Amino acid sequence: MKAGLRNGLTLIVGLLLLWQLLYLWTGDVALASPLATFRYTGKLFTTESFDAQVYETLRAFAIAYAISVVMGLGIGFWLGFDRLSGDALEPMIVSVYAIPKLTLYPILLLAFGLGLAAKVAFGVIHGVIPIILFTLAAVHNTKPILMKTGRVLKLSRWQMIRWILFPAAIPEIFTGLRVGFALTLIGSLLAEMFASQRGLGYLLMNGIGLHNVELIMSVTLVIVVFAATVSVVLLHVDHRLHRRV
Amino acid sequence: MNRLFWYRTLVVVAAIAVLEVLCLTGVIDRITMQPPHRIAIDLAHILASGSMNGAIRKTLGNSAIALVSALVVGIAFGVLLHGYRGARDALDPLFATYYAVPVFAFYPFFIVVFGFGDVPQVLIGFMLGVVAVIVNTLNGLDRVPSVLLKTARILRLSPADTALRMTLPYAGPYVLTGIKLAVAYAFIGVIGSEFIMSRGGIGYEISFAYANFDNATMYPLIVLILLASVAVNGLLGVWEQRLLARRGLR
Numbered sequence: 001m002k003a004g005l006r007n008g009l010t011l012i013v014g015l016l017l018l019w020q021l022l023y024l025w026t027g028d029v030a031l032a033s034p035l036a037t038f039r040y041t042g043k044l045f046t047t048e049s050f051d052a053q054v055y056e057t058l059r060a061f062a063i064a065y066a067i068s069v070v071m072g073l074g075i076g077f078w079l080g081f082d083r084l085s086g087d088a089l090e091p092m093i094v095s096v097y098a099i100p101k102l103t104l105y106p107i108l109l110l111a112f113g114l115g116l117a118a119k120v121a122f123g124v125i126h127g128v129i130p131i132i133l134f135t136l137a138a139v140h141n142t143k144p145i146l147m148k149t150g151r152v153l154k155l156s157r158w159q160m161i162r163w164i165l166f167p168a169a170i171p172e173i174f175t176g177l178r179v180g181f182a183l184t185l186i187g188s189l190l191a192e193m194f195a196s197q198r199g200l201g202y203l204l205m206n207g208i209g210l211h212n213v214e215l216i217m218s219v220t221l222v223i224v225v226f227a228a229t230v231s232v233v234l235l236h237v238d239h240r241l242h243r244r245v
Numbered sequence: 246m247n248r249l250f251w252y253r254t255l256v257v258v259a260a261i262a263v264l265e266v267l268c269l270t271g272v273i274d275r276i277t278m279q280p281p282h283r284i285a286i287d288l289a290h291i292l293a294s295g296s297m298n299g300a301i302r303k304t305l306g307n308s309a310i311a312l313v314s315a316l317v318v319g320i321a322f323g324v325l326l327h328g329y330r331g332a333r334d335a336l337d338p339l340f341a342t343y344y345a346v347p348v349f350a351f352y353p354f355f356i357v358v359f360g361f362g363d364v365p366q367v368l369i370g371f372m373l374g375v376v377a378v379i380v381n382t383l384n385g386l387d388r389v390p391s392v393l394l395k396t397a398r399i400l401r402l403s404p405a406d407t408a409l410r411m412t413l414p415y416a417g418p419y420v421l422t423g424i425k426l427a428v429a430y431a432f433i434g435v436i437g438s439e440f441i442m443s444r445g446g447i448g449y450e451i452s453f454a455y456a457n458f459d460n461a462t463m464y465p466l467i468v469l470i471l472l473a474s475v476a477v478n479g480l481l482g483v484w485e486q487r488l489l490a491r492r493g494l495r
Binding site: 031228235 | 437478
């Protein structure tokens with residue numbers, strides 16, 4: 001753990017140095033220096049309108065993630081149980097993963113209209129796929145003896161999930177939830193960048209329009225720090241779960 | 246195998262049929278979506294007239310540049326990094342969290358730095374792909390048995406020769422997994438950034454058609470992208486399975 005902390009710190013210092021060097025090389029027009037960006041970010045957080053944008057993004061993201069988790073687990077368990085459907089549909093789901101989903105956004109906008117619903121839907125189509133795939137794999141990889149025990153005890157399908165599959169497969173399912181978290185965040189931010197009047201993604205596009213370099217960099221910084229921090233924490237939990245088994 | 250094939254075909258055909266019926270009966274109105282047969286006809290028209298050839302060429306060209314540079318840099322960097330334990334340990338947290346960070350969030354910033362040309366789009370495609378290549382190259386190199394390395398030393402191969410003749414061929418299937426991801430990411434990066442803000446390419450044409458309610462252009466182009474990415478992904482998947490099967494890994 002200590003080594004991990006040291007590596008993380010080295011990396012952060014390295015990235016900051018790289019940023020400062022880039023700034024010295026390109027100058028004020030294209031980049032804001034790390035210090036200026038941090039100061040601007042601090043100022044942003046004290047303004048009420050910025051907090052409202054952050055809240056907007058977080059709300060869309062939270063709803064999208066909740067839906068992704070429920071749908072992903074449901075479909076994942078179904079495909080895991082039903083061997084034929086699982087074998088047939090898994091490659092199709094994998095290929096959906098490789099599609100540039102941004103191009104589907106116009107369809108979602110037409111279907112859901114401008115606003116929260118479209119953002120949520122877009123986050124869900126990004127986040128649900130890894131959760132399905134990891135859950136499916138987790139069910140397939142569960143030791144057959146556990147399933148047999150369940151059948152001997154005449155557990156119903158629901159009891160089987162609740163008492164056997166879920167506890168046995170939790171490390172792998174958690175990996176899916178972790179990847180799904182990142183992708184849902186990406187999805188909901190992208191949706192805001194393309195068509196939205198609110199949220200961090202909108203602020204980014206606004207920053208380009210106004211050529212406000214400090215705003216662009218501060219918002220990017222906030223997003224990156226948030227995503228990286230949460231994913232480090234999730235990764236840590238993930239490793240511990242995997243070690244336990 | 247055959248049963249799976251029919252199951253899949255059935256799912257696709259059923260989905261299209263449902264859409265067709267919903268569109269024709271007016272549950273989904275015409276402004277929202279064209280019926281599938283109409284999309285197919287429009288797509289054929291667009292391809293036959295060649296009106297989108299410029300955009301297609303631009304997108305494919307940029308994706309190819311992004312892909313090739315991601316592969317060259319990724320594999321070279323992976324091989325180099327494999328030799329330096331300390332550097333690798335320091336970069337490990339970066340690799341682990343890399344895909345949690347929305348790379349597209351850097352796009353506005355790249356536009357400011359590099360201007361409105363092709364560079365920001367290629368760069369996004371490159372950035373999305375390169376880490377997948379590095380991680381998978383490292384993963385493959387980790388699995389090279391030490392007897393191969395010893396043989397290389399006995400034959401007095403230079404480090405470059407060892408990489409090109411011994412370790413990389415052995416790591417082939419793992420590197421291919423990285424390549425498969427890089428192809429998808431190059432497409433996603435280039436088309437996605439064209440879509441957000443650019444002056445050309447298929448992504449741009451789709452967002453332009455969307456802004457003009459031009460469904461007769463938008464849907465065929467979306468379908469074209471879906472077909473292209475599913476086809477490329479499928480082909481690479483088959484190749485990957487073959488390579489793995491030859492090694493007895495699957």
